Amino acid sequence: MNDDKTPEEKSAADARVALFQEWFCDIIPHNKALGLKVVAVAKGLASMRLEWRDEFVGNPETGVLAGGPVTAMLDGCCGISVATMLKDPKPFATLDLRIDYARPATPGQAVIAEAECYRITSSVAFTRAFAHQGDPKDPIAAAAGTFMLGTKGSAMRPPLPQDKARGGKR
Amino acid sequence: MSGQAVTSLLGRLAEARKSGEVARLAEAIPYARWMRIAPENGTGELLTRMRYHEALIGNTFLPALHGGTLGAMLELAAIFHLLWETETAAVPKIVNITVDYLRSARPVDVIARASVTKQGRRMVNVYVEAWQDDRSKPVATANAHFLVKSSDEPPSL
Numbered sequence: 001m002n003d004d005k006t007p008e009e010k011s012a013a014d015a016r017v018a019l020f021q022e023w024f025c026d027i028i029p030h031n032k033a034l035g036l037k038v039v040a041v042a043k044g045l046a047s048m049r050l051e052w053r054d055e056f057v058g059n060p061e062t063g064v065l066a067g068g069p070v071t072a073m074l075d076g077c078c079g080i081s082v083a084t085m086l087k088d089p090k091p092f093a094t095l096d097l098r099i100d101y102a103r104p105a106t107p108g109q110a111v112i113a114e115a116e117c118y119r120i121t122s123s124v125a126f127t128r129a130f131a132h133q134g135d136p137k138d139p140i141a142a143a144a145g146t147f148m149l150g151t152k153g154s155a156m157r158p159p160l161p162q163d164k165a166r167g168g169k170r
Numbered sequence: 171m172s173g174q175a176v177t178s179l180l181g182r183l184a185e186a187r188k189s190g191e192v193a194r195l196a197e198a199i200p201y202a203r204w205m206r207i208a209p210e211n212g213t214g215e216l217l218t219r220m221r222y223h224e225a226l227i228g229n230t231f232l233p234a235l236h237g238g239t240l241g242a243m244l245e246l247a248a249i250f251h252l253l254w255e256t257e258t259a260a261v262p263k264i265v266n267i268t269v270d271y272l273r274s275a276r277p278v279d280v281i282a283r284a285s286v287t288k289q290g291r292r293m294v295n296v297y298v299e300a301w302q303d304d305r306s307k308p309v310a311t312a313n314a315h316f317l318v319k320s321s322d323e324p325p326s327l
Contacts, residue, residue, distance in 0.1 A: 030236035066201035072238020
């Protein structure tokens, strides 16, 4: 994703990933328990990685991954894509989430999620996401999530450099 | 490996039916054990409980359970319901699920009850409701489709 970027752009992208990693994966206990890693973030886009673990197996007959870890990951990844679209940090919450299980995950392989927030209004954000195991053209799951903005709680977005640039209103 | 495992979950189902200990179904599913999600039928109806522990938290400020954990337990509640309440020759395969988040879930146990809206020959539509202390105030609901097949049918859609 960073291949065609200058070293400066690349280090800014790395810093952004580190910031979201801390805010969404290291601080949120369930994301931490799953071991979720933020792979990339850009405006309206987010990507995450879930390493394979035996305790995520949902079907002991086949060794296939349970739906739960994928659901939690897609929820989180869609959430980050929403956070990247917020002009001012504000709390938000998942309103609904649909997951289509396109094919069983191959046992032993990590899962990558890629989410896009394609539309945001003052109260609702709309997202789509796919989960795959290395080939985006061969997804294991697809998701559509809607988020309610301005809910109770603390601001769900790390402070970004542009906040300072715009006068640091936080 | 898979042949032996088949006897393990469906074998456990048979065992659980004999003994009435439905909670044993969860023992065969690593993810259910990890999440502390298990079915129970102490009140005469099949319910699924997710025991609260700190790793379920998604929002430390409120605090509230992670939406993904609610989706996960609604899905498992549907699977336990299908295993227990319907004649099944295989573990139901989830096709899709839509979760509606109605309230933020507090850091206590979550209980879910599933019901079959439509049972087809190959496809089942299941509705699931999850609540905490007050059953009349659900925290999340879900609709899901599962592929089920009886043993005499070919393993295709």
